[in-house]
Amino acid sequence: MRVYRDDQKFLQFRINAVMWGIVAAFVFLAGSFWFVQGVQAEKYRGLSEANAMRQIQIPAKRGLIMDRHGKILADNQPAYSLEIDRVVMKPLAKADPARKAKLVAFLSTVLGTPVPELTARYDKEAKEVPFTRPFPIAEDLTMSQVASLQAESIAFPEINVVPVQRRNYPYATMAAHVLGFIGEVGEKELKQNNELAQGDLIGKRGVELMYDQYLRGRGGAEYWEYDADGRRLSEYIPARKQPVPGDNIYLTLDFELQRRAEQYFAENEMVGAAVALDPKSGEVLAMVSSPAFNPNVYSKRFSPDVWKTITSNPFKIELNRAIQGLYSPGSVFKIVMGMAGLSEGVVSPGTEFGCGGSAVFFGRRFRCYKREGHGTVNLARAIKVSCDIYFYNVGARLGVDKIAEYAHKLSFGEISHIDLDGERPGIVPSTAWATNKQHRKWYPSETISVAIGQGPLIVTPLQVANMLAAVANGGKVFQPHVVRYVDRVQPNGEYKRFRVPSRVIHEVTLAPNALQSVREGLWKVVNEEGGTGGNARIDGLDISGKTGTVQVIAQHGWVKTEGLPFRYKDHAWFASFAPLNNPQMVVVVFIEHGGHGGTDAAPLAKLLYEARFRDQVTGARLDLSNPQTLEQIKEGELPLPTTR
């Protein structure tokens, strides 16, 4: 046992000293509370009962969303909502037990909503919203409703008519899948982000979701004095916190291209997607998914019926087909095959194969879509006429794993991390995929189907555009993006601009002769007699492209699909870029059950090129003396004529 020296007594003494010190301190604290609660109680009771300060939230104005030239695609419209304040109502309800019934009856006459419906909403909101916060009971009041409500504000002080900003998309369905929509914050989002509060409106899809933290802004607050009856007296101005408006966003989309593309789908009642990309930066110039939803519907409170019509739409209008639709690429995939074949050296630009309408691989007979055959074909001609036999041969020589390697390098089978939600990766089959995902062996004969873009291979239209952009720019796969600038308002009222950078996600080494032969073939598709994409031709502009027509059902023999019902019709692709020597734009069109790539998809591409290169096509000249034009060209922006 330890033996203490004389310090033991000393320690005891100190402990006793501290104890008495603490007793004294507690007595002092109790005395202080006596002073506040006993001596000054009346003063503080008066303060607490007479006038009390309440915080009133002021929502921030959500940022605008504009196209690349500043055309407004999403803004805010003033509207009026009706709220009930239970803090004000409580003393009134104490005096009159029928207060709630009277209030609901009054609101029912003004709003024209049946009493049971209003009561149900009242009870639901009262349960969900904290007591201290006013809860909404009606939205989008008409001016006459506002007038009648305000006329009775003395009799019913618990009702507040609140000006709100309603999110508005002036062109309704235009670019809906890119813009997305907003909605009330959910349980999960509240838990994840402590900046959000119940009842806040936040982005739920598209740019509204992905850039929500920029668009949202920061709410402000006012402090109002209330009297004992809950009546609002005056604002305590020095405490006011001004809301900070959200950042404005400039998309990369070009309004004119987007409009033309959507019009094309609408006029022809087509289902599908279109993507226009800048192959030098990955900027998305147009992104269409048809049919589209109307984001304005989501900005309002909507009934379960409206919700049902959205979710039960047979065409899945919420699906962004450009990044979420998975389809067989069909003949469009022959571009990848050509690149892989030449880069790997299994064929040379001059290698020829004979096409007699069918050929046998791995003991099975495979047909060319052209029954009578294409005769002798080299790569450029095989692309031009889309000969299947040629690519069966290339596929047999490469093997599925080499095909998969090039497909992955050229953006297939993985998400591109575009700044939109819900992007899907698709499938690039390989022997490893068969073993790991399918738990089976890969049969060499399946490789033959993959060689013409059929089989388990599925891709999104955006991936096709990204692949073609790499072919156009010589091997760079960009991370596509739909937002160009974020403009943040500074305290001095000026905007500070943040540019979304271009990022290369893959850099593929493609043999120069491969690039040359494939591009030549693609040029011939559109510009030579007998090419499958002649419908996209524009005089004076070297458009290069590839058509694709994808069988939806297995066909035995050669079948014409024109007479088939809609859901059995072929899918149509057209993937293209222009001009040949200095590619500025990639256009990919996909029409679901649209028939043929050449006849149904190519004309839309032509419309977009016409819009984009109008000056070059019509011979109009750019005003190079205008410094703004020069600046735009330097920035890689569209050199559009000023008369536009």
Add this chain to the structure above:
Amino acid sequence: MILGERVRPNVDLNFLGTAIVIACIGCLLVYSATYYGDPALGIFKKQILWMAIGLALMITFMVVDYHVLFDVAPILYGIGNLLLVYLLVWGKVTANVKSWIHIGGFQFQPSEFMKIFTALMLARYFDSNDRAYLDARSFLVAMGIIGLPVGLIIIQPDFGTAATFFPLFAVALFFGGVRARVWIAMILIALISIPAGYFFFLKPYQRERIMIFLNPERDPLGSGYQVTQAKIAIGSGGIHGKGFKHGTQAKLEFLPARHTDFIFAVLGEEWGFIGVVVVLGLYLFLVVQALSFAKHARDRGGTFLVISLISFIIFHVMINVSMQIGILPTTGIPLPLISYGGSSTMMFFIAIGLILNVDMRRFVNAP
């Protein structure tokens, strides 16, 4: 043996019961404070959970002989410091400070547990140092034991939490024993370094807080607003209070942080001066009991452990209660066993467990 010679039912039930009564009052206050803003009672239910975990930890730290804990103290102390270093390097910044470790959906502050480990380490050191006054070497060692974690927390930079280690310094100096001339030297150094620290080390918001404390009108709706609202709440409670769940100031969200740092104001409003005196009395009972345990502890290490731990509770209660009515500036210091919060609830229950631990094993000649 881990349990010591013989574990007898020597638990001081008055002390244990008082701690549990305080924690139960805390749960009721959390319930009342969040009832209107959080109808799902999520915060209240969580606090019940923290209390249950805290009780389990308390029993653990009561059963294991504190001499065994002294043996492993260097390991715990080392791990705690490593966690603090980990936070500095890899920690996620939450509210400008890297002081939280996230595990699954939960997060905890290692600095809270570090208080216990540092107290253990310090007590272990004093167990083998029984001079009436600290010599230069032991002075430096004691300061070093406390200074290392405090330094790491200051870099986070979480000055509020670092300041809560102050009672350990006080314990080491006052009970360790420092001669008069050293006290004078330290006071002089403090007088010079406080203004220097104010201008060179404090962040602008921290300076602002001090300025507001000295002159509350500077910011009627910032920290000054909190104190004003807390005072209105407490004062309007009067002698008897407005009754459970009937506080209007707290309920109407006039009072910020009403289930955490300003929960004492809810007590003052709803249970009045009587409630305030009862709760202060319960705390005082805890403190007096603990100090008497310290006096009768079996060895010097036990004495220092109890003093160190109770000093945390004294410090938190004094600072928190004082700031409710503006005697001291507003700081983020919770009320022990009452304020809502996982790490602090657990920390204080462990402290209670350890104090009982020392008391249980006070008999030198246990048969």
